[in-house]
Amino acid sequence: MPPRLAPLEPPYDPALAAELSAMMPPGHEPLRLFRTLAHNPRVLGKIRAGNLLDRGSLERRDRELVILRTCARAGCEYEWGVHAAFFAARVGIGDAELRATAQGRWDDPAFDARARALVRLADELHDGAAPSDACFAELAAHFEPAQWVELLALAGFYRLIAYVANGLRVELEPFAARFPDPAPPA
Template sequence: MILRTTANRNCEYQWGVHVAIFAKAAKLTPEQVAATRATGVDAALWTAEAASLIWAIDNLCSTGGMSDTVLARFETDWSPEQQLEILALCGTYHTVSFVANTARLPGEAFGATFPD
């Protein structure tokens, strides 16, 4: 969720830090990590729940809300408490991305860089 949000905001600093620190612990494959930067969702790389979360994040990032179809799936997959946490994290990482991008923070030495 954080990788997709920061990727959508083109924030290599935050994306790279989170890839370096959390991707392995989250058991993300290199293909999945790269896919967080891709346009659209390759459902073959993700569980159905993860793919629907990516669609939800993409909707939030592009429109500030969710389409009826995406919202219905979001509400099915996640409890109300989880929904609020996802929305809050997405908003938080929008803000963090705005700050990091505006400050033009250079990547951390240990951080990943966006795939080509």
């Protein structure tokens, strides 16, 4: 399906060019998602300010597992694919585990106990907007209270990204991974 809103193309207004540049590693072009969000610079700025990809209290691998599973469950191939291609291997997520973020259950044997707790959290948030007591007990075995807050905010943030990317039908990045067949569970 074609995008509902085409990403902006250069040349950009100088203020927008600076904003887009700040969102990317040096030498990388702005993602289609960011260039699409740039139709509303206020929203782009708020999303940039709200992202949780900085050095928070979570290990990068834990953060990526939550992002990948949240995006997969939301059917957001765009964001799942960007994170699968750019971050997964860098943070130690192997092929079986990556596939399981898109296709498996939270108790998939590809996940260790810590990863299962994270994937279960993403699943329960997707299914009912709140984790069960059993899920929280698993989280408590691996994470501190400050991390619980960050995990919940992280899943919510990437649900927002999924709404935007899916709602505007942002075209997949050429470098991004694609969902493995069959498609992830709804």
